[in-house]
Amino acid sequence: AQKVTQAQTEISVVEKEDVTLDCVYETRDTTYYLFWYKQPPSGELVFLIRRNSFDEQNEISGRYSWNFQKSTSSFNFTITASQVVDSAVYFCVHSGYSTLTFGKGTMLLVSP
Amino acid sequence: NAGVTQTPKFRVLKTGQSMTLLCAQDMNHEYMYWYRQDPGMGLRLIHYSVGEGTTAKGEVPDGYNVSRLKKQNFLLGLESAAPSQTSVYFCASRTLSGYTGELFFGEGSRLTVL
Numbered sequence: 001a002q003k004v005t006q007a008q009t010e011i012s013v014v015e016k017e018d019v020t021l022d023c024v025y026e027t028r029d030t031t032y033y034l035f036w037y038k039q040p041p042s043g044e045l046v047f048l049i050r051r052n053s054f055d056e057q058n059e060i061s062g063r064y065s066w067n068f069q070k071s072t073s074s075f076n077f078t079i080t081a082s083q084v085v086d087s088a089v090y091f092c093v094h095s096g097y098s099t100l101t102f103g104k105g106t107m108l109l110v111s112p
Numbered sequence: 113n114a115g116v117t118q119t120p121k122f123r124v125l126k127t128g129q130s131m132t133l134l135c136a137q138d139m140n141h142e143y144m145y146w147y148r149q150d151p152g153m154g155l156r157l158i159h160y161s162v163g164e165g166t167t168a169k170g171e172v173p174d175g176y177n178v179s180r181l182k183k184q185n186f187l188l189g190l191e192s193a194a195p196s197q198t199s200v201y202f203c204a205s206r207t208l209s210g211y212t213g214e215l216f217f218g219e220g221s222r223l224t225v226l
Binding site: 004006009023033034035037041045047050052098099100101103104105 | 155158204216
C-alpha cells in the first residue's frame with residue numbers, strides 16, 4: 001500500500017520568508033504520479049502540480065517550486081517570498097493507477 | 113461549467129438515521145471517488161468507481177455503501193449513521209487516464225451525526 005508522510009503538521013512564517021513543505025512517500029508502484037493540492041480556509045481543494053515518477057526535473061511556477069528526488073522518495077514544495085494568501089493546508093498526494101493517497105497535510109500560516 | 117456538484121452541502125443527522133450524498137459530474141469522467149476529511153487526518157478514501165456499474169472499497173469503507181448506476185452520478189449512503197461519521201465528505205472525479213489525471217473536487221458536504 002502507498003503511504004505519504006508530511007511530517008510538518010503546521011508551519012508559521014512571516015510574509016516574504018521562504019518556506020519548504022516536505023513530502024516523503026512509500027510505494028511499490030514502478031509507475032506513479034505525485035501531486036500537490038492546496039486547501040485554503042474557504043475549504044475547496046485546488047490542484048497545484050503533477051509530476052510523474054520518471055521525470056525528476058525540478059519545476060518552477062512563479063513563486064512555487066517543486067523538488068522531486070526519487071532516490072529519497074521525496075517531493076518537496078517551496079514557496080518563495082510567502083504571502084498571506086498562501087495560508088492554507090497543503091496536501092501531497094501519491095497516484096497509483098486507480099487510487100490516490102493523501103498525506104495528512106501541512107498547515108501553513110503566513111502572518112503579515 | 114458545473115464540474116463536480118455535491119448535495120446536500122450540510123446535513124445534521126441523529127444516530128441511527130440514514131442518508132445519501134449525491135455526487136454529480138458533467139465532465140464525462142470515468143473515475144469517481146468519495147473521501148472523508150477529518151482534522152489532522154488528511155483525506156481518506158472511502159469508496160471509488162472506475163466506471164459505470166463498478167465500485168470498490170477504499171481505505172475506510174465500513175459503514176458506507178455506494179452505487180454508480182449512471183456514469184455521471186456517484187452516491188454515498190450511510191445506512192445507520194454514527195457519531196464517528198461526523199466529517200466533511202468530498203467527491204472527486206478524474207479522466208480515464210490511469211495515473212495522470214488530477215482529481216476534480218466538489219465543494220464538500222459537512223455531515224454532523226448527533
